[in-house]
Amino acid sequence: MSVPKKMKALVAYGKGDYKLEIDYPTPECGPDDIIIKTEACGICAGDLKCFHGAAMFWGNEDQPAWVRPPFIPGHEFLGEIAEVGKNVTEFKTEERITADQIVPCGKCRFCKTGKYWMCQPHATFGFQKENNGGMAEYVRYPKTAVISRVPAELSLEKALLIEPYGCSKHAVDRAGIGNEDIVVISGAGTLGLGMITYAKMKNPAKLISLDIIDERLEKAKEFGADIAMNPGKENVVEKVLELTDGYGCDVYIEATGHPSSVKQGLNMIRKLGTFVEFSVFGEETTVDWSIIGDRKELDVLGSHLSPYCYPFVIENIMNGKLKTDGIVSHVFHIEEWEKAFEYAAGSHGDFKVAIKF
Structure with missing residues (x-):
């Protein structure tokens, strides 16, 4: 050439x-x-x-x-x-x-x-x-x-x-999801949907998708979400607490890049829960850090890029286990x-x- x-x-x-x-x-x-x-x-x-x-x-x-x-x-x-x-x-x-x-x-x-x-x-x-x-x-x-x-x-x-789904896989891997976990993924854009379709392979007890765009929530359900909720239309913190006998979700993955999603997650997650931050933010986010320490003793983890993820992603896009349609x-x-x-x-x-x- x-x-x-x-x-x-x-x-x-x-x-x-x-x-x-x-x-x-x-x-x-x-x-x-x-x-x-x-x-x-x-x-x-x-x-x-x-x-x-x-x-x-x-x-x-x-x-x-x-x-x-x-x-x-x-x-x-x-x-x-x-x-x-x-x-x-x-x-x-x-x-x-x-x-x-x-x-x-x-x-x-x-x-x-x-x-x-x-x-x-x-x-x-x-x-x-x-x-x-x-x-x-x-x-x-x-x-x-x-x-x-x-x-x-x-x-x-x-x-x-391949690249965005690699990032999605790494974020989900950071969460260490088990099959008894109630998992909330905030954001159902490309990265959030990649997280949904991969997290479904972990067989969590309940997989919940949040987004303010209903069309994205429909895609999230198509990709494996058990429940899809719009924070712009309902109090999703209350809903998740109701679903978990007042405890809160076990895992919260933030994939919107909006400050409100961070605060929402800290209020929604249970004590000793795992919070994974994936997004790149366009502005600073301020939260009450006492929630992380004194009140809930959370594990707060970051997620960056897609190390060692491409071979798995390529194989599972090819075999259809990772959904990609549309x-x-x-x-x-x-x-x-x-x-x-x-x-x-x-x-x-x-x-x-x-x-x-």
Whole structure:
């Protein structure tokens, strides 16, 4: 496959300053690198928050900037190998592959102990110029990229869910769900639905989905939720307490990124319960920390990325155990990136939107 010198790419120069370039330099293939021709790239809520200038990405007085412009966004992508470096022996051209969002250094203490997803330098695809993302015709995978093969027979709409479903799996695994647990998953977007369909495989006593959009709740029930409730229409804290003889749920997974969902979960969860925080927030969240300590002695866990999850996710998307129907609803050409970002925000009822080339 011949790789051209120039390519189409969406380039982020600053907050809200994204431009489609039609003759952006194609990444060069070093001796240990792989260049893929991008098939498509999903748009994550994190991509949208970055575009709109969230402090998590651009920094503020309390935290340094994470992004390093100019960069090409996108981390939910896959493609066909167009070129391999002379030292690459495990992969060959025309194979279909994808990679974890993190690009581990392989040298820090986290990488050396197998916890590569918390790599100290924390290079990631789609937010720094050194590791440009998938909203471009070609992407470079460096030597340390965590690569997985994608079966040729896996449809694009399903393959685009490998990265988000990997994140969903890790969050659910962090919760340590047992078959006697009452589990509440707050948020039924793409990630929340991925959590629902995977958590169902854990066979919890009761699986409850919360969302303020009824159409999403219907999808959650289709994907395995036993109960679906809308916090905008009913007092879900009271409902969960009623369902649990006043104790509260055993596990609460927060997947909305909205401060109200955090407070809701702390009030809903039982003493000695497990609270898993997955979301990236666009604003600070304030809670009464005495609930966590003095009142309930909760286990509060974070969840970041998708370590060691891709092989399982690929296998179980392929065999249908992880449900995917109707999640990827629109795939726009790169020239329509602004429309794609608009649809990805959910204003038209979409779960997952992607960009293709």
